[in-house]
Amino acid sequence: MSQSETIIALKSALPANIWSEDEDVIAPYLHEWRDRWQGTTPLLLRPKSTGEVAKIVQICAHNKTPIMIQGGNTGLVGGQTPQGEILLSTQRLNKIRSVSADNMSLVCEAGTTLAQAQDAADGVGLKFPLSLASEGSCTIGGNLSTNAGGVHVLKYGTAKELTFGVEAVLPDGSIFNGLTDLRKDNTGYDLSRLLLGAEGTLGIITAASLKLFPKPKETLRVMAALTDPDAALDLLNTVRIGQHLAMFELIPRLGMEYVTTHIPNMRDPFSQAYPWYVLLEWEFDIQGQAQDFATTALEKAMQAGGLLDAVIATSETQSRALLALRENLSASQKPIGATIKHDITVPVSRVAAFIKEANHAVTQHTPNCRPLPFGHLGDGNIHYNIGQPETMDAKAFMALESEMNEIVYNIVDAHAGSISAEHGIGTLKKEQLQKRADPAKLAMMKSIKTALDPDGIMNPRLIF
Ligand SMILES: Cc1cc2nc3c(=O)[nH]c(=O)nc-3n(C[C@H](O)[C@H](O)[C@H](O)COP(=O)(O)OP(=O)(O)OC[C@H]3O[C@@H](n4cnc5c(N)ncnc54)[C@H](O)[C@@H]3O)c2cc1C
CATH class of the missing domain: 3.30.465.10 (Uridine Diphospho-n-acetylenolpyruvylglucosamine Reductase; domain 3)
Structure with a gap:
């Protein structure tokens, strides 16, 4: 059955306030955070109950009509943007x-x-x-x-x-x-x-x-300044004592510059520039342990070398300000022009080597490009973004994306890592998945997909 016949069937089966064909209502669902994908859909569905979702899917399944699913529309791999499919938003399923x-x-x-x-x-x-x-x-x-x-x-x-x-x-x-x-x-x-x-x-x-x-009784955040990612790894080993360490985020100097320059009200917590930073957070089940614990751990790290300076948050406001520096890193890169992004993971012990090798390889390939490796060092997940050279045209830089991907993902493979740490495959990485994943894994995934969704109606363009 054609998509337009399915749309007629859906409109007659559902209450009128569940669906919309109004372009102004639909527009925000078609544009996403990275400004990379612009979608189209003939029909937006916003069900309010599981029963309504089931009714929608029954009609689409009966007619073999593809459907795309969207939650908060913050995904970063093109997985929530319809390209002509009917769009189901879960926004109203919010109890x-x-x-x-x-x-x-x-x-x-x-x-x-x-x-x-x-x-x-x-x-x-x-x-x-x-x-x-x-x-x-x-x-x-x-x-x-x-x-x-x-x-x-x-x-x-x-x-x-x-x-x-x-x-x-x-x-x-x-x-x-x-x-x-x-x-x-x-x-x-x-x-x-x-x-x-x-x-x-x-x-x-x-x-x-x-x-x-x-809920922890006490939380303490620290911004540490370091010589390099190897020193960050040493710091991680020193500060993850007991079950206290909850966050360990790497920020390069370039990231600190972007965030303090491009995002309003962001301030460098140090009075001088340092090459690398780590934002870390400890949690404590007993009130009053945090300050002594922090002083001892940081003194130990300072003696071991590599740790150059540290700011311990002494108030809730300061603690939030330190976190905001990390949280705004992605947004702070928008004004610098085009960026080629990678969300990769390698074993924690290999992070420093990965960064060194990737920085060398991408700057050899495109002199004056601006690598910005940042993120979740504590679990091995680095967001490896490469900014365009200042003098290069954005489109010309983005034309290098697949070459840059090959360079970065080959280094990831050499370190036994993964090309998608936390954002997924979506439409963005499906070719790389096909190329790099274990064939047995791909075959098993395909069998599961075919068994559950033989007509391929659910998020049809994703992963495979
Ligand atoms: C500034 C910023 C920071 C971010 N930081 C992180 C981070 O630190 N870690 C991280 O993991 N991600 C991060 N993300 C990515 C994103 O926020 C996450 O992937 C998030 O989990 C997506 O949720 P969403 O509701 O927006 O999903 P959407 O973007 O709407 O959808 C994402 C995918 O999930 C599917 N989907 C959505 N809802 C459902 C459902 N109910 N049933 C089945 N499929 C569904 C969609 O079809 C799509 O494929 C960040 C994004 C931004 C913009």
Whole structure:
């Protein structure tokens, strides 16, 4: 059946306030954060319940009509932007269904923003530790579908590890109920897990049961200044004592310059320039331990060498200001022109070598390009962005993207890393996945996709 016949069927089966063909209403859903993809769709659907999602998918499945899924539209690999497909937004599926302090669990709908889920956990004195700079807009459904990482992975794990189970509408329109808060359940395949990180290619997550954690009594952030990434690795080994270290983020000097120049109200916490920085955060279960712990750990690191200076946040305002420097790093690169971005991971022990080799290789290839490696050093995930040379045309620089990708991903492979640490494959990296992934893994993935979605209607252009 044609797409237009499906659209007629959907409009007659659904309440009028669920769908829109109005270009002005649809426009914001077609443009994404990186200004890289511009979408088109004939129909926007904004269901308010799992039942409505199921009805939509049943009609699309019956007619073999492709559908794209969008949460908060903050994804960075082109996975949420329709190119002519019908678009389903989960924004109105935003209820917190339950919070249990006893079970340390929270059940919320897929369109709940990450910040709303954090607030709901906070309301019962607990913590949902997933933390991303996009948390005010990104949704739990998007976080789980991309297996989001963020700044707290080294202590709490990625979104997968923070999830008990999900409710989802499968590609045939049936509803899978995997909502549970059991910490032990070995009854066959873990089907919820299959949907986590699947980028909406195996079904639409409609709700999730999330793991909560005790809220630390005290949190302390420090900005450390360092000679180089090797020194950052030494610092990591010195400061990850006990279960306290929750964040360890690498920032190069160029990043500090961009953020303090291009983002209003950002201030370098040091009175002089240093080559590299690390923003780290410790959490403590007992009040009053933080200052002594920090002083001892930093003195030890200073004696070992490599640590040049450190600023310990002494107030909530200062602590937020340090985090804002890290959180605004991505936005601060927009004014410098075109950037070629990579979200890679290597074993933590190889991060310094990766940065050295990649910086050398990309600047050999394009003299005066501006590599900016930053991010989650504590778990081996570096956002390896390369800014255009100041004198080069942006389009000419972006024409080098596939050559730059080859250079960077070959170094990633040499260090036994991954070409997608936390953003997913989307449409952006599918060729690289086909080229570099284990053939047996690709064949298994294809079998699963075909078994669950034989007509390929769910997020049809992604991953494969
Ligand atoms: C400034 C900034 C900072 C960021 N920092 C980080 C970071 O530190 N770590 C990190 O991991 N990511 C980061 N991201 C990327 C992004 O925020 C995450 O990928 C986030 O998890 C996407 O959530 P979303 O709701 O916006 O999903 P969308 O962008 O709407 O969608 C992303 C993908 O998930 C699918 N999807 C969405 N909802 C569902 C659903 N309910 N069921 C099935 N599939 C669904 C979409 O089809 C698409 O393929 C950042 C983005 C920005 C703009």
